Amino acid sequence: MKVSLDFLNDLVHGDALKKLESLNNYRLIEFLSNVVKLCEPDSVHLITGSNGEKEYIRKKALESGEEIKLKTSGHTIHFDHPLDQARAREDTFILTDTKIPYVNTKPRNEGLNEILALLKGSMRGREMYVGFYSLGPRNSPFQILAVQVTDSPYVIHSENILYRNAFEDFNNNKQFLRFVHSKGELDIRKRRIMIDLADNTVYSVNTTYAGNSVGLKKLALRLTIMKAVEEGWLSEHMAIVGFNGDKGTHYFTASFPSGSGKTSTSMIGSLISDDLAFIREFDGFPKAVNPEIGVFGIIQGINARDDPIIWEVLHKPGEVIFSNVLMTEDGDVYWEGSELPKPEKGYNYEGRWSRDSGKPASHPNARFTVPLTSFQNLDGNWDNPNGVVIDGIIFGVRDYSTLIPVVEAFSWSHGVVTIGASMESARTSAVIGKSDELEFNPMAILDFMPISLSRYLRNYLNFGKRLRRSPKIFGFNYFLKDENNKFLNSKEDKRIWVSWAAKRVEETTDAIYTPIGFIPFYEDLKALYKRVLGKEYSKEDYEKQFTIKLRRYLEKTERIIGIYLKFEDIPSEVIGELEMQRKRIIDYISKYGDSVSPFKLEKA
């Protein structure tokens, strides 16, 4: 079918139109034609992949005022609206006519009418940017194509950093995901994000915060989860990182709710991904790639001692977009938790700021956007089109009161159900709303879930059955506190948990059986503390961290059973694993009481 490009004739400059025509992709032309008619931009800039175009976008970001140049070469700063500093869960809807438990939905026609009205004419007087990207490596069986349309140079600049440009790959009518974003009037009351599964399209308006506007990140996740479930693979909210055991490097994926440990965990090993993973089975092996090629990371608390790798990236020349930190008069930046002296005054997302105001200098969800290639610990396989074999999966939570720092599941289904699908984690400032409330967040992915958890979990359980050797599953918690509200672990302790997990994967260490899974022996951790951190590890610390609060674990298990019983078509394995866990815990309570020291279990 031949579709005319005439609608773009007066809008596009240069030879971009010829290039577009040569792709022979009528789906693409039809999509762009519809968006242009809807949004009515003054001009259209297609990013076909040349360096000049990337430079053009950087220039536009500065000219428009969406970014400001800082004193270090390549560094800029962007501010989001004070009410637009995080993901807007309440303004985000999956368009479907059937209600889904725990998912924010809207009837499709109603949602489409609403968002199309908000987008109508939204780009008048503005330029429209179109980016053509690949989620995952190019020339790879993992690859998914995606197009982003936006009137924000900051959004398209971010995407040029975070995603592989793949214009030529759109040839011959290839299918692609679609993202339509407009700043609109930046009237936050009219902020809407609508996910149209039926058309593989996400619309987003009146927002600039990247979690709501950068389509290929958390918006695409809704579409790729759907695709993965339909095709029998996993699209996950997970880092991918290599950890050393005694025999070599083992790749893990690591799922933590937003603001709870993905990026920081990916910095203590060999980095492939800090946020997202596509996992597929090939010849019985689970293999993973990073859909992205950059990091949109949380900056609060980043300091030279705890985070030397990120610290270096944020201080050397090179492409960095800071968002929602403090900008000082001399073109430098400052953020809370940097452990540097606080400047007297500066400018942040709320306007002028002074130290005397007593207000924080930066937002707790302030971020940095940088390419993966800036990181010293980047793994050699980061862009491998075949992915890397995954030996372990970590599901981590922010739980201040109950869960022990590390536990290993008995099996794939035990781990998927009692660790991954049972995650409860304290909400963070990555989501708009009250922080620190414990919320149900299976696989750290509930905010992005486009379908029933029943279908999602059935696919997960089946995925493991197709593997020759399923990855070992671990439950992590970096955030356990004592009765005085003090953290029981320091940030560097995560190096010990991952070292232990790597040894378990290669079967070079034993573990203690408990009703919730296997836990480390004191002596093994003591040796790791010595070797990895050069530190002593006391029996008292171990006992505090690994005492299992059986009564609380029982309560948690019963809460989760209560949740999954609400789902009509829940796989029987889900309730089965939870019931068995419940019985094991009750049995241990009758033997040991409400909690049990690991030293008692060691001798059992």
Ligand SMILES: Nc1nc2c(ncn2[C@@H]2O[C@H](COP(=O)(O)OP(=O)(O)O)[C@@H](O)[C@H]2O)c(=O)[nH]1
């Ligand atoms: N108390 C404590 N805080 C941590 C630890 N690791 C990371 N954090 C903090 O948790 C927050 C989020 O971490 P990050 O890894 O960026 O989360 P992500 O959004 O999942 O990538 C940051 O503010 C970190 O400083 C830890 O081991 N202990």
Ligand SMILES: C=C(OP(=O)(O)O)C(=O)O
């Ligand atoms: C951008 C996000 O990612 P993260 O998991 O790093 O907080 C988010 O969840 O909005």
Ligand SMILES: [Mn+2]
């Ligand atoms: Mn992160």
